[in-house]
Amino acid sequence: MAEPSSSDDVALTDIELLQAAWINELRAPELLPHEHELVLRVKEQVAEQEARVEELDERDSLLRSLYEMDNERTNYQLRSYLRTRLEKLTKMAIFIARRQGEADAEARPLLSRPEQNFLGKYLALYQDHIDAEANQRESIDYRVFSAES
Numbered sequence: 696m697a698e699p700s701s702s703d704d705v706a707l708t709d710i711e712l713l714q715a716a717w718i719n720e721l722r723a724p725e726l727l728p729h730e731h732e733l734v735l736r737v738k739e740q741v742a743e744q745e746a747r748v749e750e751l752d753e754r755d756s757l758l759r760s761l762y763e764m765d766n767e768r769t770n771y772q773l774r775s776y777l778r779t780r781l782e783k784l785t786k787m788a789i790f791i792a793r794r795q796g797e798a799d800a801e802a803r804p805l806l807s808r809p810e811q812n813f814l815g816k817y818l819a820l821y822q823d824h825i826d827a828e829a830n831q832r833e834s835i836d837y838r839v840f841s842a843e844s
Contacts, residue, residue: 709736710769717776726783726791729807734773741769784810788817 716730748762784791784806792814795805806814 709733709740710772713737713769713772713776717772717779720776720779720783726780726787726805728805729780729810730776731804731807734776734807737769737773741766741773744769780810781813784814785817788814788821792818 712733713730716727716733720727744762744766748759748766751759751762791805795811795814
């Protein structure tokens with residue numbers, strides 16, 4: 696059996712870091728700074744591993760299965776990390792938006808670009824919903840007031 700290369704060691708380390716980031720995000724009561732570099736490295740490693748799987752012969756079906764299973768596990772952890780962040784974003788959207796506005800420019804960013812876009816769109820939808828509810832209640836109150844007079 697061949698010795699693991701240094702890239703395998705880095706991949707293992709990044710996967711462990713991703714798992715730690717996911718657990719930390721799950722356990723923390725507030726949103727932690729985004730692990731942008733780690734997410735990019737893990738995505739790159741998954742793409743490299745998928746390329747390796749494509750290069751394998753049909754005779755290496757066991758090895759192919761192991762690589763695919765490892766990729767599925769890594770993708771699961773990555774999606775879970777990102778899903779946990781989105782859940783926190785939706786639960787604490789207003790608080791996070793205010794915190795982002797007050798954030799120091801030199802501090803590590805709390806949100807990634809896609810998360811910032813999501814937060815902006817989510818807050819706009821939330822504001823539209825609140826406005827629609829307020830307008831609906833005002834019209835009901837006006838009708839009740841008019842009926843009583």
